[in-house]
Amino acid sequence: MSVQTAKRRLSPANIEALKGERPIVSLTAYTTPIARLLDPHVDFLLVGDSLGMVLYGLDTTVGVTLDMMIAHGQAVMRGSERSCVVIDLPFGSYQESKEQAFRSAARILKETGCSAVKLEGGAEMAETVDFLVSRGIPVLGHVGLMPQLVNTTGGYRSVGRNEKEVAKIRRDAKAIDDAGAFAIVVEGTVEPVAREITASLRSPTIGIGASPACDGQILVSDDMLGIFNDFKPRFVKHFAELAPAISKAVEDYANEVKARTFPGIEHTFQLKGVR
Ligand code: KIV
Numbered sequence: 001m002s003v004q005t006a007k008r009r010l011s012p013a014n015i016e017a018l019k020g021e022r023p024i025v026s027l028t029a030y031t032t033p034i035a036r037l038l039d040p041h042v043d044f045l046l047v048g049d050s051l052g053m054v055l056y057g058l059d060t061t062v063g064v065t066l067d068m069m070i071a072h073g074q075a076v077m078r079g080s081e082r083s084c085v086v087i088d089l090p091f092g093s094y095q096e097s098k099e100q101a102f103r104s105a106a107r108i109l110k111e112t113g114c115s116a117v118k119l120e121g122g123a124e125m126a127e128t129v130d131f132l133v134s135r136g137i138p139v140l141g142h143v144g145l146m147p148q149l150v151n152t153t154g155g156y157r158s159v160g161r162n163e164k165e166v167a168k169i170r171r172d173a174k175a176i177d178d179a180g181a182f183a184i185v186v187e188g189t190v191e192p193v194a195r196e197i198t199a200s201l202r203s204p205t206i207g208i209g210a211s212p213a214c215d216g217q218i219l220v221s222d223d224m225l226g227i228f229n230d231f232k233p234r235f236v237k238h239f240a241e242l243a244p245a246i247s248k249a250v251e252d253y254a255n256e257v258k259a260r261t262f263p264g265i266e267h268t269f270q271l272k273g274v275r
Pocket of ligand 1: 028046047048049050051088142185208218219220
């Protein structure tokens with residue numbers, strides 16, 4: 001009889017417990033093959049609503065639906081076995097009321113098997129975060145630059161550059177921390193603010209464009225792999241340049257098809273006995 005050791009995923013509580021232990025590693029993933037490649041190296045995979053821009057060519061994340069998030073969440077769950085998977089609540093699926101947020105988050109957990117959701121918002125979302133957490137839904141917060149608010153904030157500008165903005169991000173981070181988030185994404189802010197928030201919160205901060213002072217880091221995987229090159233914010237580092245590699249591969253393929261050198265004999269099925 002073979003004894004199989006069940007492989008256990010990291011839980012939101014495991015992620016929370018990493019604060020003060022070591023930096024937390026995270027990337028976005030939207031598909032099964034990419035999740036498979038990322039899974040051995042990260043603590044959590046975020047199925048971010050950035051998939052609207054990265055995969056679907058939308059201008060903002062506002063058009064992303066709950067069905068899109070669930071379909072991609074299922075794909076990422078199929079491609080991973082050890083990392084904690086967190087799925088974004090998309091715009092319009094949680095802001096109306098805490099009850100609406102619970103219904104959307106419960107659908108995500110039930111239909112994908114993931115263990116947590118992320119939502120954007122500060123003090124105004126604290127009651128919702130508390131409602132979800134106290135009813136069994138772990139929440140990853142998201143403060144600072146909040147892409148779902150692009151239509152009211154007017155763009156993707158970093159925040160925390162004046163006293164009013166610093167006071168707001170401080171207030172927002174504390175409110176989401178007090179509400180019970182297991183970790184908080186801090187996006188697009190200056191280093192002193194990120195450092196202060198990280199030192200003052202119970203939960204770990206996960207920075208994106210928020211300096212090395214955070215407890216962990218997250219990037220959009222297509223950005224750091226050099227696939228999504230529509231724009232490159234200052235905080236993105238290309239750890240690979242896959243876009244030119246893909247272009248070159250496709251150019252070579254096109255040339256070989258035109259020259260009839262592909263498919264070769266080694267790629268061609270033959271009748272048995274015929275050479
Ligand atoms: O949607 C997303 O990918 C995100 C990360 C950038 C944090 O929210």
